[in-house]
Amino acid sequence: MTIFEAQRRIAKIDLLEIAARTLTELESLVIALNQEQLSHGLRSDGEELYPDYRDKSYAAMKHRKNPKPGEGVPDLELTGSFYNKFYLDTDKFTVSSHDAKTEKLVEKYGRSIFGLSDDSLQKMKPEVIRRFKAKIDGILNGDGE
Numbered sequence: 001m002t003i004f005e006a007q008r009r010i011a012k013i014d015l016l017e018i019a020a021r022t023l024t025e026l027e028s029l030v031i032a033l034n035q036e037q038l039s040h041g042l043r044s045d046g047e048e049l050y051p052d053y054r055d056k057s058y059a060a061m062k063h064r065k066n067p068k069p070g071e072g073v074p075d076l077e078l079t080g081s082f083y084n085k086f087y088l089d090t091d092k093f094t095v096s097s098h099d100a101k102t103e104k105l106v107e108k109y110g111r112s113i114f115g116l117s118d119d120s121l122q123k124m125k126p127e128v129i130r131r132f133k134a135k136i137d138g139i140l141n142g143d144g145e
Contacts (some may be wrong), residue, residue, distance in 0.1 A: 001142075009140050020090055022131045027088040029127065033120040034095050035083050038076050041069025044115030049074045051108075076105060076113060 001009075023030070034044075041049050052072040053059035062078075063071040077083050082105065085098040095114040096102065105113060116124065137143075 006140070009142065013136060013139055018132060018135045020093075022128060022135065023088070023093060024090045025131060026124065026127060027090075029124060030088050030095060030116065031086045033116055033124060034114060035086065037117055037120055038083070038113065039066060039068055041073035041075050042117060043110065043112040044117050045112050046117040046119065047112075049076070049109055049113070074109065076109070 037044070038049070043049055048069070050073075053062065053074060059072040062075070066075050066077070069075050082097050082099040082101060085102075086095060087098060088095055095116075097114075
């Protein structure tokens with residue numbers, strides 16, 4: 001490969017487009033990590049969900065069903081409908097849910113129920129780097145044109 005060919009290939013690298021494509025490919029991982037956070041009662045900033053459950057018998061039932069967040073700490077999962085309707089908006093790089101109760105949950109617990117905490121981002125980082133690097137290598141090697 002000539003220096004001019006290398007320069008042409010480098011000029012074709014669109015980092016935002018590669019990032020968007022990589023994130024789209026990893027949608028199921030992003031969603032799973034967000035759901036895992038919530039199942040532990042954690043928001044995207046790493047803090048516990050609040051307010052806690054007010055009804056003690058409901059809190060006890062939820063704790064028996066999922067003890068991970070601790071008694072009284074919400075996990076926002078009862079029937080599974082909210083979790084099952086998660087999606088990634090790749091235009092805005094945000095997670096949300098198509099479930100009917102989404103806006104009520106956001107109103108009560110805040111927008112930070114969606115998104116990845118620093119811990120979740122660290123879990124995802126190796127796969128993002130691997131895919132990102134493969135895409136750039138493909139362009140530089142003439143495979144990704």
